[in-house]
Amino acid sequence: MITRLLLCLLLFMPLTAYCEDIAGVKVEKSFVSETGKTLVLNGAGIRKKFFLDIYVASLFLQHPSDSAKKIIDADGEKRVVMHFLYKEVDKETLNKGWEEGLSANLTAQS
Numbered sequence: 001m002i003t004r005l006l007l008c009l010l011l012f013m014p015l016t017a018y019c020e021d022i023a024g025v026k027v028e029k030s031f032v033s034e035t036g037k038t039l040v041l042n043g044a045g046i047r048k049k050f051f052l053d054i055y056v057a058s059l060f061l062q063h064p065s066d067s068a069k070k071i072i073d074a075d076g077e078k079r080v081v082m083h084f085l086y087k088e089v090d091k092e093t094l095n096k097g098w099e100e101g102l103s104a105n106l107t108a109q110s
Contacts, residue, residue: 022046025056025083037077040064046085053085 020026023046030040042065044058062076071078089097 022056023053023085025085027056027058031060033077033079035077037062039077039079042071054089055085056083057081 020029022044027041027044030038032038039060039062042059042061044056046056047054058081059071060079060081061071061074062078063074065071065074
């Protein structure tokens with residue numbers, strides 16, 4: 001459920017694909033997973049709120065695609081990597097934000 005939301009968010013974020021540097025965060029074009037499979041950068045972007053840079057998120061897939069449905073349904077390995085830039089948010093505030101975002105975007109059936 002959370003994975004679906006993150007994948008969808010990454011697909012519809014302003015993307016800077018195949019970029020090496022986003023807001024000072026080095027985003028690799030690919031890497032080898034713990035199971036030995038190569039995952040390729042499908043897209044990356046920065047989350048901003050007002051004038052603050054909150055985080056840089058990147059989506060790595062075994063089989064890159066521009067279709068949210070194909071990504072969610074794919075059997076290959078997937079990984080979302082998030083680098084938090086705004087250090088003033090504590091754990092409780094971050095958790096509350098995730099819960100509010102998820103509840104606002106998911107139905108009881110999700």
